[in-house]
Amino acid sequence: MRTHWCGSSSHPLFEEPPALQAAVTVTPARIPELLLGLATVRPVFIWGAPGIGKSSLVRAFAESLGLECVSLLGTQLAPEDLIGVPQIREGRSVFCPPEAIARDEPYCLFLDELNAATPGIPRAGRYFPPEEIARCTFGVVLDTSGSMDRVLLGKALGAIASYAEARDVPAARVVFCDAAPHDAGYLPVTEIAGRVRVHGRGGTVLQPGIDLLHRADDFPPGAPVLIITDGWCDALRVRREHAYLILRGARLPFSARGPVFRVS
Known part of the structure; x- marks a missing residue:
């Protein structure tokens, strides 16, 4: 199971992560420790084969912290499910996020099957820069x-x-x-x-x-x-x-x- 996160962390599992796009391979048993060290401060993308219990691990993590786990399924997501819909306030449009995710109390937001979302939904991915080919000149x-x-x-x-x-x-x-x-x-x-x-x-x-x-x-x-x-x-x-x-x-x-x- 491979896990990606953005930025650096002082968590002992991830000392000196690679620059820009960090990734580490862990067993399912170590997922709770990883989420405790990272998911409380930044998004985490868990990537692994289907059927190994990724969703159950996330829900168990939220329950262990006493947090509600709000789950949104990527295959059923539309952009307005995350950014909301615009409303006119004092002559200007303002996006109002959905009540399900715009909360005052802490909770765990779980975007399940995000890689299957429509192209309009941002998702984690890999960037492959164009290969530079050395050419001669004079x-x-x-x-x-x-x-x-x-x-x-x-x-x-x-x-x-x-x-x-x-x-x-x-x-x-x-x-x-x-x-x-x-x-x-x-x-x-x-x-x-x-x-x-x-x-x-x-x-x-x-x-x-x-x-x-x-x-x-x-x-x-x-x-x-x-x-x-x-x-x-x-x-x-x-x-x-x-x-x-x-x-x-x-x-x-x-x-x-x-x-x-x-x-x-």
Whole structure:
């Protein structure tokens, strides 16, 4: 028999319960001790095979404390059986809980077969968070200055899409650069071409775009960076795995530490 409760307890049966959703397996003989330690301060959900006497144990527990056991059957519950029905008081609606459960004296409320209640009735259950799947990504620093060759841009963007599709990369972290960096965030690789705008604002400064990726909290420290330029740019310092994509015959104005790929 498995029992769930919400929150923590100082009861000796349940020292250091697991976080968030606590559960413990007990025998029917230990149910009264469990209820005495927990049910007086918080709700308890008892879960076990049918026919083992769960209902009788709860009623016996209430009787041992001199409390009336008010039993509501989950299969016959409607939401208004718990929250009541609205009434108009001074121009406002107020929910009036049913007399059977709205009492001044202590009692034991037993919601029997709660897991069989209609969807409108809250009940205990397990939450399975969606599984997070690790996906690869890479950064793209793209030269969009006025001197950038349109042919190189088109071929480079096609190469990015092919590379990403072959490695199941859904999106890349993109920074467009001319005289200043323009952070485009994560873009599906097939949409990068549609976002490119050649600004032509005089000069090409790529280092601020690379620094932006280095500082970005949402860009993995181990992700590589692809730098696409025509070679008319500043000297670059890249502190992670990286590569360059330039036109055939063009040269970088510095000694590249990463591989240099050329397109024609």
